[in-house]
Amino acid sequence: MATLVEIEDPADPRLADYRDLRDVELRKALEAEHGLFLAEGEKVVRRSVEAGFEPRSFLMAPRWLEGLGDVLATTDAPCYVLSEALAEQVTGFHVHRGALASLERRPLPSVESVVAGARSVLVLEDLVDHTNVGAIFRCGAALGFDAVLLAPRCADPLYRRSIKVGMGAVFTLPWTRVDDWATALPRLSELGFTTVALTLADDATEVEQAVAGLDKVALVLGSEGHGLSPRWERAADRRAVIPMAAGIDSLNVAAATAVACYVTARRS
């Protein structure tokens, strides 16, 4: 059972994991240095612990203790209990869904182990928006993808906002980072995947045709602003596009991913 620790001083050093949650740059540095990530909200906290991540601590207002009692029963980590006003002072924002947990990151698995047995894999190049990363994980999980690979510079799927938007899909969908950006796609091809880049390139074919009849597919997505790097676009085995009405700027990456995942998951 977690040890309940009542906190009355917002400067209490034991709350260091929870400081200034709205400061993205500070949080990135702090979470990398300490190898931690934060889960926010009762449902996501529960899922993180159920997925086997080791809690460093919990932070919540008294009224959330009961709902998470069974989760707290499974761990010896401290649970800091404080008023919602005090929680807001520490974190810098109103904690809507009441509970936070700080958890240990785990070493990233190898690409080979993550894609072993997978039939449909998402590969994200340099997405910068945590909301998009979360939405794409949720989408991949909902539409039957088996794994996600991230380029070295893609935004962190264990960032609080990614996890929240993804409804915890990052805990259940196997994922890792590729260590070498330059060889990532050829390596997937060697592993038996047909890499299909989503792009507006001139030689792109409609996504439904591009994936038809394929066994193992890696669907490759670029960043929000500029799409894929020329290197990845060229390295992909196929280039695919979602057919769109004239004069439209294209779908945003989360909507495009949803469509492409749906089509790819149902390929025959």
Add this chain to the structure above:
Amino acid sequence: MATLVEIEDPADPRLADYRDLRDVELRKALEAEHGLFLAEGEKVVRRSVEAGFEPRSFLMAPRWLEGLGDVLATTDAPCYVLSEALAEQVTGFHVHRGALASLERRPLPSVESVVAGARSVLVLEDLVDHTNVGAIFRCGAALGFDAVLLAPRCADPLYRRSIKVGMGAVFTLPWTRVDDWATALPRLSELGFTTVALTLADDATEVEQAVAGLDKVALVLGSEGHGLSPRWERAADRRAVIPMAAGIDSLNVAAATAVACYVTARRS
């Protein structure tokens, strides 16, 4: 040609349209009372004027004047020119893409005129998130839908954030509000549309089957949290679901809309 008006006092009453842009409730009241809406960013400002909306005024830092020169040449509205620091004081946030315009809303057209000639229509019930409304307009426009209808309580597609996320699709895709929530779906059926509700209801069929062979389709979407009202869910001619992997909470409404629009637009 717009009259350039240099502003040095952030309290200048001529800037009333641009006050406190981060205060959603205040903005809703102000924009309704004065029948205005705001366009943000060079691209969206340009599209709003090109779509024929009447500008009340513009507000921008000097460096944006040149890029929007051709737009300013088409109007007699004043253009308030001020430093970016001053603009931030007035609006309450950093205006990333430099330019703002305040434009006159137009009377909403009738449902009949908006759906006349349409083959694929989106119907949004009570969405609350302006980001989702914008994303859905963009999605509908990109994937070949012809019109959008909104329930009386659906979030405003002319709210600044909706327009921005939608990349101005709200200017080009015909839309209006239904005046009577209770009769909205039966009325669409009378107009020859098969109303297809996206839902997790037990009797829902896969969306691809639900729309197969249909001529005129109205795809009906519910709110982010609770989905469709029971009334609308029952009133729809068909209930459809996007097939999903077990154990997932469902797609978010924007992703689900993207998939459903894609499938519906390609129905045969």
